[in-house]
Amino acid sequence: MTEVTDALLYLDGVTVSFDGFKALNTLSFVVAPGEMRAVIGPNGAGKTTMMDVITGKTRPDQGTALFRGSADLTKLDEAEIATLGIGRKFQKPTVFEMHSVTDNLLLALKGDRAPRRVLFARETLSERARIDEILETVRLSAVRRRLAGELSHGQKQWLEIGMLLAQEPELLLVDEPVAGMTDAETADTADLLRRINQTRTVVVVEHDMTFVRALDVKVTVLHEGSVLAEGSLDHVSADPRVVEVYLGR
Amino acid sequence: MSAMRTYSVAVVILGGALAVALLSLLPAEHALHVPGYVVALLGKYLCYALLALSVDLVWGYVGILSLGHGAFFAIGGYAMGMYLMRQIGARGVYGNATLPDFMVFLNWQELPWYWGGFNHFGFALLVMALAPGLLAFVFGYLAFRSRVTGVYLSIITQALTYALMLAFFRNDMGFGGNNGLTDFKDFLGFSLQSDATRAGLLVASAALLSLFYVVCRMLVGARFGKVLVAIRDAESRARFLGYRVERYKVAVFVFSAVMAGLAGALYVPQVGIINPGEFAPANSIEAVIWVAVGGRGTLVGAIIGAILVNLGKTIFTGALPELWLFALGGLFILVTLFLPKGVVGLWDRIMARRVPAPPLVAAPVRQPEAGE
Numbered sequence: 001m002t003e004v005t006d007a008l009l010y011l012d013g014v015t016v017s018f019d020g021f022k023a024l025n026t027l028s029f030v031v032a033p034g035e036m037r038a039v040i041g042p043n044g045a046g047k048t049t050m051m052d053v054i055t056g057k058t059r060p061d062q063g064t065a066l067f068r069g070s071a072d073l074t075k076l077d078e079a080e081i082a083t084l085g086i087g088r089k090f091q092k093p094t095v096f097e098m099h100s101v102t103d104n105l106l107l108a109l110k111g112d113r114a115p116r117r118v119l120f121a122r123e124t125l126s127e128r129a130r131i132d133e134i135l136e137t138v139r140l141s142a143v144r145r146r147l148a149g150e151l152s153h154g155q156k157q158w159l160e161i162g163m164l165l166a167q168e169p170e171l172l173l174v175d176e177p178v179a180g181m182t183d184a185e186t187a188d189t190a191d192l193l194r195r196i197n198q199t200r201t202v203v204v205v206e207h208d209m210t211f212v213r214a215l216d217v218k219v220t221v222l223h224e225g226s227v228l229a230e231g232s233l234d235h236v237s238a239d240p241r242v243v244e245v246y247l248g249r
Numbered sequence: 250m251s252a253m254r255t256y257s258v259a260v261v262i263l264g265g266a267l268a269v270a271l272l273s274l275l276p277a278e279h280a281l282h283v284p285g286y287v288v289a290l291l292g293k294y295l296c297y298a299l300l301a302l303s304v305d306l307v308w309g310y311v312g313i314l315s316l317g318h319g320a321f322f323a324i325g326g327y328a329m330g331m332y333l334m335r336q337i338g339a340r341g342v343y344g345n346a347t348l349p350d351f352m353v354f355l356n357w358q359e360l361p362w363y364w365g366g367f368n369h370f371g372f373a374l375l376v377m378a379l380a381p382g383l384l385a386f387v388f389g390y391l392a393f394r395s396r397v398t399g400v401y402l403s404i405i406t407q408a409l410t411y412a413l414m415l416a417f418f419r420n421d422m423g424f425g426g427n428n429g430l431t432d433f434k435d436f437l438g439f440s441l442q443s444d445a446t447r448a449g450l451l452v453a454s455a456a457l458l459s460l461f462y463v464v465c466r467m468l469v470g471a472r473f474g475k476v477l478v479a480i481r482d483a484e485s486r487a488r489f490l491g492y493r494v495e496r497y498k499v500a501v502f503v504f505s506a507v508m509a510g511l512a513g514a515l516y517v518p519q520v521g522i523i524n525p526g527e528f529a530p531a532n533s534i535e536a537v538i539w540v541a542v543g544g545r546g547t548l549v550g551a552i553i554g555a556i557l558v559n560l561g562k563t564i565f566t567g568a569l570p571e572l573w574l575f576a577l578g579g580l581f582i583l584v585t586l587f588l589p590k591g592v593v594g595l596w597d598r599i600m601a602r603r604v605p606a607p608p609l610v611a612a613p614v615r616q617p618e619a620g621e
């Protein structure tokens with residue numbers, strides 16, 4: 001396929017319907033390499049569904065979804081897309097609860113996932129060093145031996161972000177990372193995402209406006225499955241339609 | 250679990266079986282003599298334990314609740330049965346050197362092609378492992394690729410074993426129909442009636458069980474096993490990390506089916522018969538109950554559960570046969586309600602209580618946590 005775009009992520013005319021209800025309606029969404037983008041919008045706007053389409057969980061009825069201008073995301077499954085370099089944090093924090101914090105990261109580390117390779121895999125020194133590094137970054141060094149299921153909600157969110165980092169994806173999709181966090185944790189998370197964005201492209205969905213403001217990046221407002229407005233937070237907040245459907249409530 | 254504990258479980262199984270086997274060879278009037286029927290019973294329990302181990306590997310570690318593992322067990326058993334039938338040779342009732350009695354009785358003129366090769370033990374052994382493995386591969390490939398999980402998967406595994414039961418009941422399948430395969434004479438040239446052969450089969454069962462126990466332990470302790478548990482607890486998370494979940498499931502399902510098949514193969518010479526009843530859906534459900542009683546996801550619990558429940562069954566069916574199924578159902582409900590981790594979980598709880606709790610240190614009230 002010839003490169004039609006130099007965007008890292010390119011969605012065009014994407015429609016997803018559930019029993020006739022359009023969760024996404026000819027959605028177009030483009031993210032440049034190295035960018036960080038915030039996505040906001042009321043409940044049910046289609047934010048999570050958009051991530052489902054990008055990661056191969058949901059197949060769109062219509063539309064184009066390209067990664068790096070060439071990989072057709074509508075044809076690949078979740079594992080293939082993950083291997084391509086797209087990592088995803090779920091809206092509800094999802095970690096391996098019965099595994100220790102370190103094992104969660106170990107399983108997430110970039111590497112060959114084929115069963116016969118994993119069968120004989122031994123933890124290497126460089127893997128251990130990488131895990132230590134990530135534990136520092138997401139500030140979980142003190143609880144590294146604990147089972148992930150015993151962590152607080154905020155810690156699980158951070159562990160999941162750590163797992164994303166371990167995957168070394170080019171694009172990170174982060175769905176509501178600060179839900180259930182204290183103000184201080186929220187500020188730290190914004191900090192962390194900005195640091196991650198120095199080397200990776202990030203798309204973050206969030207309802208928390210203080211957090212979105214702290215990110216200080218271009219914002220896309222989704223509503224009823226399409227883009228309602230796009231621009232700086234100040235720009236979209238001044239848009240009367242955005243105020244009506246979202247911010248004003 | 251430590252390597253020490255792993256090997257000690259294997260040593261206990263193997264050592265126990267060896268001891269019983271040797272004692273059974275003492276002269277009958279000796280005080281420590283173990284009668285032959287006890288040896289055969291123990292051998293049978295160990296085969297059930299291997300079946301339970303195979304169920305626990307898929308259910309306990311990958312979350313695949315197979316209610317059809319009895320099918321793999323039975324297929325392995327039939328492969329062994331076919332070998333044992335060919336071993337009878339001309340000693341059958343009809344004295345036909347190639348055709349088993351039931352085929353002569355049905356007026357068959359020649360051996361069906363799929364019976365060829367079963368006079369060689371090596372070939373039969375291959376089939377004991379490969380036939381269940383192949384069935385598991387085809388079934389698993391179709392089911393897991395279509396992402397059939399949970400209750401739906403359990404139901405189709407039941408359907409699988411039920412369909413096979415109906416098929417094996419048919420005379421024209423060439424597996425002895427209703428009566429199955431029986432009247433075996435000897436195994437690898439050793440008479441199945443002799444105490445020494447029985448003792449040998451018991452030790453072989455123990456060796457196979459120990460071997461697979463150690464292999465399973467190593468498997469679940471390694472990174473591969475961590476992936477399995479990850480799939481069990483958060484399948485989509487594993488997928489989004491790039492793991493091809495269906496490949497892992499197929500691989501483990503096939504391995505588990507081979508274990509179950511070999512268990513069935515060793516079971517048949519010790520009980521002396523294999524018939525379509527072994528495919529009965531209830532058998533597969535019973536195997537799951539053994540695992541639940543012993544403690545799901547512990548491996549050793551599967552072995553303990555299989556032995557305990559079958560010991561109970563032997564005693565109970567002697568005294569009150571018509572009540573056994575009620576007792577088993579009641580046991581299952583009790584365990585599910587009060588012992589979610591089975592006997593092994595109960596044991597761990599008792600041990601934890603005996604060891605004094607570590608003193609509460611004057612730790613900082615809160616650990617420094619993310620975002621503080």
Ligand SMILES: Nc1ncnc2c1ncn2[C@@H]1O[C@H](COP(=O)(O)OP(=O)(O)OP(=O)(O)O)[C@@H](O)[C@H]1O
Nearest residue numbers: 018022023041042043044045046047048049050091
């Ligand atoms: N699998 C599904 N089946 C049917 N309807 C669905 C499915 N997934 C999503 N929907 C519907 O599609 C719409 C968009 O859902 P989505 O989860 O994408 O919203 P969202 O913007 O992420 O909302 P929130 O802010 O609450 O997370 C909702 O109305 C939802 O009910």
Ligand SMILES: [Mg+2]
Nearest residue numbers: 047048049091
């Ligand atoms: Mg959502």
